[in-house]
Amino acid sequence: MIDEFCIFESGGTVLWRRSFVALKGDPLAILVRSVLLEDRLSLPELSFDCYTLRWVLDNERGLFFVVIFQRLLPPAYADDLLHMVRKEFTKRYIRPADNPSAKGNTPFVVDCDPDFDQFAPHFERILASAEKKSMTAGATSRNAEGKKRKPVKPPAPDITSPDPNREAEQDPETLDTGLSTLSAEDVVKKNREAFIRKHVSRKSKAAMGAMKMKPKPSAIDSATTPTRSVGGKVMRPSNKATQDAGPTLDYSTGKPQEDGAIADDEVARFRDQFMNAAPNSAYDIIEDSDDDEFDEEDGDGVNESSAPLGGVLNYFKGLAGMRNLTKADLQPVMENFKDVLIAKNVAQNIAEKLIESVLNSLEGKKMESMTSVTTTVRSALDEALTRILTSRQSTDIVAEIAAKQGTGRPYVITYCGVNGVGKSTSLAKTCYYLLNHGYKVMIAACDTFRAGAVEQLRTHVRCLGEGVELFDRGYGKDAAAVANDAIRKAKELGYDVVLVDTAGRMQDNEPLMRALAKLVEVNRPDRVLFVGEALVGNDAVDQLSKFNQALADHQNAAAPRLIDGIVLTKFDTIDDKVGAAVSMVYATGQPIVFVGVGQTYMDLRKINTRSLVKALLK
Amino acid sequence: MVLEQYLGPIRPHVIHAAVALGNKMQAYGIEPPAHANLTDALVITVLVLTITVLGIALSTLLSRRDPRNAVLIVGISGDSDAPAVGKTALFKSLRYGTLPKHGTVPSMTVNDATFVPHGLSISAPPMRWIDFPGHPRLRHKMHAYLQMAKCIVFVVDGQRFTAQARKDTELLFTILTDPFIAEKGTPLLIFCNKSDVANPTKTVTVQTRLEAELERARASSVTTLRSAGVAVDGSGNQGALADEEERAQLGYENEPFSFDHAPGPVTFASGSAVNNDVEAIINFARSSFL
Structure with a gap:
């Protein structure tokens, strides 16, 4: 039940695609921007909207194979299909890779052969066989094994619904195809074709509508068996009502009545199995057998390198730039680099994810001549780190303020973070920086909790002198209201910037996080800066993600304002253990806007990516 | 012997x-x-x-004497709510005369090929064309490619220029203040893509807007923050470093910026990758290679 299959190359050209339904938006672009360019290849799949994307990389030639399907209808054969198509496609079109005479500017010249339409029949064949394979797997062993495969395949993301229910609650279509496995092969084929035809003809909006009408699996997971299958049957007409071509879509015509009976029977049966069986042991076995398929492929690499003669040969091949990197080559080197990163204070899980992503992007690549695996990995990691630390959007606050100056509204920056990280100090430094640019700044003292907070800011304001004013309402007031008043006053008096200081709070303190979310929601600041110490290790990610999560959870607006910048303080105290910078940026994808490097107002910097990366990999 | x-x-x-x-x-x-x-x-x-x-x-x-042998196509990347600006499409259009049949996705690597643009006679000298991806995460590599550029085609989206002008400016400013470009005076063509849509932005509009934005960018860049890094030599000292990136100055002080002040000649043209209306780019490239 896939929506689209697509093959593209790293240069950005889509080589071939096969759409079964028109897609909403551009999922591929989102995949590239949010996974491939963000070094998040450690993810197994990407879900957004109503789609889920899975992919397979061919690093040697820079090819990406992507399958897109409805999030709620994960096809069991997605991975098989991807691997089979990759094999077929590379076999069919990419011979120049090992034929130097046909070499173009790039290692392979897929580009020059724009006629990939011939691939369509092959794809159909592969798709059919993949479908059949997954179906026969289900048909031959009606009991546990075949069926349980399905829930195993789609991993973590929507664990909210217990797997067996999800299986049963799937769109009636799934049930139809499921029961068609009982019948002969040609029926399978016919059904599939009819299904595809219908999907193509159906307008995408109708499809979306149908999707939305479908009840969420988790909503009724406590319902009993009979009601649920009734629910399934009721769904069928309601779903079809959105289409006009009634008769062609009625799958039951081929095998009248008894199919339906079997379907119900079937649903009831394997639900029983799920409910009665002890799931865990069965899971393990199946997972093992699943893995074996892949291990076979990887196994070759291991054997090659373990044989002594092969080792020598490989070494020279590596020197000559003829060897493809295998997981076995990379793993030990990667482990080393992971330790290096962790030693540099990168949070452990971030280091793991990052390393895995780099590993995925390197596997199968050809080594350059006269390089070792270590240098290859180092340069790949260097590039990945540089990419991560290079910000997606401008961090030039001054330019943004200048752009907003004409609008009559001040530019609002909110500082938040845990206690004692240096929010007020950073705020004062920013203030000094902005005053130097000739802006009029108002500071809103919204830390109405800690004793001395307002006085501290007042002292800063006195020191900073002209062009800055403090707005305070004393202690114990609602911070959101204070900020709101401050912004209103700043607007009246023609201030350019409002800096909002908030009280420090621990990330697990829910009432306080709620208050922060309220402040952000009410005042809609232009920037929400998270202030974090460069000293923290594993906790950095926890702080940031919990702040972000709290902001997302406690705002009612459709598009909640999240943290969109990081201030890294106490950077002068960490020597070369700069890992926190990477952890924080990778955890949120947000840039480091300022770095605090000392006690004076002048000690505000921006980040120097190059030297950070150098220090990390030293 | x-x-x-x-x-x-x-x-x-x-x-x-x-x-x-x-x-x-x-x-x-x-x-x-x-x-x-x-x-x-x-x-x-x-x-x-x-x-x-x-x-x-x-x-x-x-x-190594003159590594500048390529026409470099640069421009910003589209984002989630705006489709691509069309650099890869232009590249393919120049090469094959048609767009990629199945569309494009944001590029992750450069497209680099030497070819005779589609439509010219085979006997014409082939040129090297480089399509540099627009995604900001890849921008750190741009400096290296700028050094290969004989001339630069800066692509803006004729359909969404007004919304993207600030991003365009940011990239353009980086290019114009690149020390290498400033020294060599690499010629620049600002190409308004998508002239096929209804109401494409006029090149005059693009010019005035970019000049104004560049003026603003120039003003705010005067006192940017120094960058903080790590002293790799192990001395443990923080602060400005030797490898802090150098930026060239753009334009003259006390005079509003105009493209006449740019380090190299800047020209404007519009066209469309979709209709293979890329004459302006080809002419520009050929004149730069003469």
Whole structure:
């Protein structure tokens, strides 16, 4: 039940695609921007909207194979299909890779052969066989094994619904195809074709509508068996009502009545199995057998390198730039680099994810001549780190303020973070920086909790002198209201910037996080800066993600304002253990806007990516 | 043949080495060849090695003399709510005369190829074209590619220019203040893509807006923050570093910026990758290569 299959190359050209339904938006672009360019290849799949994307990389030639399907209808054969198509496609079109005479500017010249339409029949064949394979797997062993495969395949993301229910609650279509496995092969084929035809003809909006009408699996997971299958049957007409071509879509015509009976029977049966069986042991076995398929492929690499003669040969091949990197080559080197990163204070899980992503992007690549695996990995990691630390959007606050100056509204920056990280100090430094640019700044003292907070800011304001004013309402007031008043006053008096200081709070303190979310929601600041110490290790990610999560959870607006910048303080105290910078940026994808490097107002910097990366990999 | 007589001052050293070599061979149980032959062999080996090393050094020097041999296509990347600006599409359009049949996705690597633009006679000299991805995460690589550029085509989206002008400016500013570009005065074509849509932005509008935005960018860049890094030498000192990136100055002080003040000639054109209306780019590239 896939929506689209697509093959593209790293240069950005889509080589071939096969759409079964028109897609909403551009999922591929989102995949590239949010996974491939963000070094998040450690993810197994990407879900957004109503789609889920899975992919397979061919690093040697820079090819990406992507399958897109409805999030709620994960096809069991997605991975098989991807691997089979990759094999077929590379076999069919990419011979120049090992034929130097046909070499173009790039290692392979897929580009020059724009006629990939011939691939369509092959794809159909592969798709059919993949479908059949997954179906026969289900048909031959009606009991546990075949069926349980399905829930195993789609991993973590929507664990909210217990797997067996999800299986049963799937769109009636799934049930139809499921029961068609009982019948002969040609029926399978016919059904599939009819299904595809219908999907193509159906307008995408109708499809979306149908999707939305479908009840969420988790909503009724406590319902009993009979009601649920009734629910399934009721769904069928309601779903079809959105289409006009009634008769062609009625799958039951081929095998009248008894199919339906079997379907119900079937649903009831394997639900029983799920409910009665002890799931865990069965899971393990199946997972093992699943893995074996892949291990076979990887196994070759291991054997090659373990044989002594092969080792020598490989070494020279590596020197000559003829060897493809295998997981076995990379793993030990990667482990080393992971330790290096962790030693540099990168949070452990971030280091793991990052390393895995780099590993995925390197596997199968050809080594350059006269390089070792270590240098290859180092340069790949260097590039990945540089990419991560290079910000997606401008961090030039001054330019943004200048752009907003004409609008009559001040530019609002909110500082938040845990206690004692240096929010007020950073705020004062920013203030000094902005005053130097000739802006009029108002500071809103919204830390109405800690004793001395307002006085501290007042002292800063006195020191900073002209062009800055403090707005305070004393202690114990609602911070959101204070900020709101401050912004209103700043607007009246023609201030350019409002800096909002908030009280420090621990990330697990829910009432306080709620208050922060309220402040952000009410005042809609232009920037929400998270202030974090460069000293923290594993906790950095926890702080940031919990702040972000709290902001997302406690705002009612459709598009909640999240943290969109990081201030890294106490950077002068960490020597070369700069890992926190990477952890924080990778955890949120947000840039480091300022770095605090000392006690004076002048000690505000921006980040120097190059030297950070150098220090990390030293 | 006895070459050692031409060796001059280093002759005793060579003879000494030959004797040592002979002794060594004897020690390993190999009958050493005649002393003169051994000396010759040594001299010839050294000569061959020297010539090879010199040759390699010379060839790299020669090839490095002017690395600027490409037409560089740059521009910002689209984002989630706006489709691509069309750099890859332009690249393909220039190359094949048609767009990629199945569309494009944001590029992750450069497209780099040498070809004769579609529509020109085969006998025309081929040019190297580089399509540099617009995604900000890849921008750190741009400096290296700017150094390969004989001329630069800066693509803006004629359909969404107003919304994207600030991003365009940011990238354009980075290019114009790149020390290499400032020094060489690389010619720049600002190309308004998507002239096929209804109401495409006029090139005049693009020019005025970009000039105004660049003026603003220039003003705010005067006192940017220094960057903080880590002293890799281990001294543990923080602060500004030697590898802080240098930026060239753009335009003249006390005078509003205009494209006449840019380091190299800046021209404007519009066209469309979709309709293969890329004449302006081809002409621009050819004139730069003359």
